[in-house]
Amino acid sequence: MWVIKRSGEREEYDENKVKQALLRSGASEAEADEILEKLRGRVYNGITTHEIYQHVRRMLDRKRKIRYSLKDAIFSLGPEGHFFESLVARLFQETGYAVRVRECIRGRCIPHEIDILAERGSERYLVECKFHNSAGTRCGIQTALYTYARFLDISEVMPFASPWLVTNTKFSGDVITYARCIGMRLLGWRFPEDGGLESLLESHKLYPITILAIKKDVRNSLLTNGIITIKEIFTKKDRIYDILPELKANEVLYAARAVAECL
Amino acid sequence: MWVIKRSGEREEYDENKVKQALLRSGASEAEADEILEKLRGRVYNGITTHEIYQHVRRMLDRKRKIRYSLKDAIFSLGPEGHFFESLVARLFQETGYAVRVRECIRGRCIPHEIDILAERGSERYLVECKFHNSAGTRCGIQTALYTYARFLDISEVMPFASPWLVTNTKFSGDVITYARCIGMRLLGWRFPEDGGLESLLESHKLYPITILAIKKDVRNSLLTNGIITIKEIFTKKDRIYDILPELKANEVLYAARAVAECL
Structure with missing residues (x-):
């Protein structure tokens, strides 16, 4: 079974790699094995690693989802550095x-x-x-x-x-x-x-705001105004209400609180 | 009148720039002015610099054409370095x-x-x-x-x-x-x-072979076999006949001679 990597290269599907990523995100051996079992029905020849990533992400509980998503959230800070x-x-x-x-x-x-x-x-x-x-x-x-x-x-x-x-x-x-x-x-x-x-x-519980499920334009407004981490959403609360319309600011705070509770 | 540069940027069309390039390639003031005059009927808003380059190239005599084409011939050595x-x-x-x-x-x-x-x-x-x-x-x-x-x-x-x-x-x-x-x-x-x-x-009369009007596959065969300059086509003549079928080798030598005569 082949998987297509982000680089475009293909390699043999390796369950152990997925398992390692799951364990790193804090899942137990049993939880990891359970997810791998479910994953087996969804993996097909030529699946992308990103698709696998998304399947796995959906099967994790919130706390683990955050740790598991960190790498991707950092990529989402791009394309510039x-x-x-x-x-x-x-x-x-x-x-x-x-x-x-x-x-x-x-x-x-x-x-x-x-x-x-x-x-x-x-x-x-x-x-x-x-x-x-x-x-x-x-x-x-x-x-x-x-x-x-x-x-x-x-x-x-x-x-x-x-x-x-x-x-x-x-x-x-x-x-x-x-x-x-x-x-x-x-x-x-x-x-x-x-x-x-x-x-x-x-x-240090420094998660970039790109880990939140918020719209791209909201995310960009926050980033360009120097709100980079979830922590800052709380420490610069007034600033959030200056940057965003009240409704959107409320949504951001709600999403941030939901994540912060899991950390 | 706007022209689109290779970088995608646009700038005001500047006849003087074209003239400088013509003079650098060895054209006289009078020749340059004559070409600029002809060019006026062909330039339009949004023309690319490459299109201008091709028009001018066609209007130059062989000797000047070669000097004028050197920069482009070097780009054609890519995409790798x-x-x-x-x-x-x-x-x-x-x-x-x-x-x-x-x-x-x-x-x-x-x-x-x-x-x-x-x-x-x-x-x-x-x-x-x-x-x-x-x-x-x-x-x-x-x-x-x-x-x-x-x-x-x-x-x-x-x-x-x-x-x-x-x-x-x-x-x-x-x-x-x-x-x-x-x-x-x-x-x-x-x-x-x-x-x-x-x-x-x-x-030093070191012109890359990409200045010749030869087919891409022929050009690549020569380059990958270490024939980089027109000089080498003559000094490594036997090698050319090893690399290419006789007919194509003849064509390359003919094209190279035509250029060499102008140098």
Whole structure:
């Protein structure tokens, strides 16, 4: 049985992969097996991984649905990368950093637009975010190389502890080797294993608003007004009513509360 | 009157731009004015720059047609960049360098695939080629940054005089500033002004075979067999008859001779 991946490649259907994703979203062995059993009747030759994803999503309870949907919700922040940058900035804030987003800093040779500048006490980090629109794309070596060259150019004017590279997908093997060698920190999907992007977002309950079942135009109004996470829907409640008509603002708050109860 | 650029943008039709291109291809003032006069009846609101290009091309004599077509012929080496890399390698060879193309070299941290490694006496250069598929795309700062970081990583194992960055389009302003600052050499379309890629290719009579009016499959057979320039059609004549059926090989040689006579 073949499945078509997001990248367009096809591969043998692997129940174990689906099971791993289910277990990661918090389902028990028994629940996972039950879902796999139901799934068997719906999988057909040439099904897309996205279709499988949607079937599974429908069969999960609300709490698990949220964790299971996180990856997709982050893709929905695209197609450009700036909302992803804002999400990553919120994560740094949540862990005690003062952040500045998309600031222009003059290096020795040229000025650079820095995705995130994160400071905590005497630590100062330069964070480059690389957003990908599809799960198949790994963050490649050119990105790591230009991040480092940018870091070098700026470091001669303003000292930094080290460069960070944050992505919503995985890193290629040589990025990992290179980063270790030159002292660059990496954060990506399930990388590092003991605290990848998905696990940090989960532990800080930082879910992007794209996880809510709200209309696209409402979602875009919120994002462009700097409401990136569900938390902000509550902390910037007045702002929501400024941005949206009362009825829509109520709906957003209702949807956000329903999700927040599950977290 | 509006024209649509390759990038999809539209701009006011500017006769002077067409005239400059004509003069660059070697037409006299009088010839250029005559062509512009004829062109006036054919230009309409919303015409594409490519259509204008084709009209003009038809009105030029053979010698000028070749120079005028060089940019397009280089785009036709795509969509991937490796035939462009081979063309640039031929240019370095022609100026006395020993070249190695797409070689893997171990740096301090990771192995790198180097587009061109060019050596002449004690000079050794690392050449990164950046091929673009459309004239509107400028070679941007990320490319210059990763080229430099790659150069740094390799330099710690194998010393190089300096990195080169070669592209078939223009460079953005910050690439030029950055390159000057860190000592990177740049070669691009009409850059540097006193000897850009187009003028070096012309002065060494290094025209890519894509300038010939030959069928796509013939062209691809030649390119994949390492026949990149018209010169090579003559120097590797036997090879042409190995690659192609006699009739097609004859046609290629005939077309190449017709062009070579004009150079």
